[in-house]
Amino acid sequence: xxxxxxxxxxxxxxxxxxxxxxxxxxxxxxxxxxxxxxxxxxxxxxxxxxxxxxxxxxxxxxxxxxxxxxxxxxxxxxxxxxxxxxxxxxxxxxxxxxxxxxxxxxxxxxxxxxxxxxxxxxxxxxxxxxxxxxxxxxxxxxxxxxxxxxxxxxxxxxxxxxxxxxxxx
Amino acid sequence: xxxxxxxxxxxxxxxxxxxxxxxxxxxxxxxxxxxxxxxxxxxxxxxxxxxxxxxxxxxxxxxxxxxx
Numbered sequence: 623x624x625x626x627x628x629x630x631x632x633x634x635x636x637x638x639x640x641x642x643x644x645x646x647x648x649x650x651x652x653x654x655x656x657x658x659x660x661x662x663x664x665x666x667x668x669x670x671x672x673x674x675x676x677x678x679x680x681x682x683x684x685x686x687x688x689x690x691x692x693x694x695x696x697x698x699x700x701x702x703x704x705x706x707x708x709x710x711x712x713x714x715x716x717x718x719x720x721x722x723x724x725x726x727x728x729x730x731x732x733x734x735x736x737x738x739x740x741x742x743x744x745x746x747x748x749x750x751x752x753x754x755x756x757x758x759x760x761x762x763x764x765x766x767x768x769x770x771x772x773x774x775x776x777x778x779x780x781x782x783x784x785x786x787x788x789x790x791x
Numbered sequence: 792x793x794x795x796x797x798x799x800x801x802x803x804x805x806x807x808x809x810x811x812x813x814x815x816x817x818x819x820x821x822x823x824x825x826x827x828x829x830x831x832x833x834x835x836x837x838x839x840x841x842x843x844x845x846x847x848x849x850x851x852x853x854x855x856x857x858x859x
Contacts, residue, residue, distance in 0.1 A: 752803070752804060752805065755805035756803065759801050759805050763801070763807075763826060763827065766825065766826050770826070772795075772797070781802075782800050782802055784799070784800050785797075786798050787797040787826075788797075789794070789795050790793065790794050791792065791793055791794075
């Protein structure tokens with residue numbers, strides 16, 4: 623006997639989850655003190671929860687961080703599942719499973735973009751570090767040379783800096 | 792009056808190569824050390840054919856990439 627199982631994509635990174643929810647037009651809202659005044663849920667909302675535009679019997683379906691994963695909290699019966707946001711009234715209600723599958727697929731795409739962003743940020747950081755290192759060496763060398771009585775001529779040779787120091791003794 | 796000359800090349804990664812001319816004996820190394828704090832950073836040192844006569848030396852220093 624054999625079996626194939628599939629586990630849902632773990633939603634770990636908040637910004638990636640929000641990007642994914644925005645992509646699928648789930649209109650994510652991060653719960654703040656102000657949001658708590660407007661939105662109610664029979665099971666209670668917490669600061670930091672991420673609301674979606676999907677609602678069920680208990681109120682807006684939302685993600686909550688639990689054990690380092692964002693978990694969708696929803697009415698398991700889906701008896702009263704509906705979308706209340708006016709902009710989404712024309713959309714058909716998706717079952718929770720289908721919705722999570724869509725979020726998962728979009729999350730994975732957003733995660734790849736997130737990794738690319740991190741790589742780009744790291745590349746920029748290293749490049750800035752390199753430029754700063756070269757500039758620091760240049761400035762310190764010129765400063766010391768002048769203090770020791772050298773006259774300094776500076777020239778650029780491609781990506782290299784050439785300092786010609788001369789003094790008479 | 793005799794002239795002392797040092798040509799320093801700073802590479803794109805911050806590494807340094809330097810060539811001196813007009814120094815007596817090992818004073819060229821002292822002069823470079825005063826300028827570049829060479830201790831422990833020199834990866835190669837090459838004395839030229841004229842080292843003993845004209846006290847000329849060239850060296851290369853590799854910049855350590857330190858991450859904070």
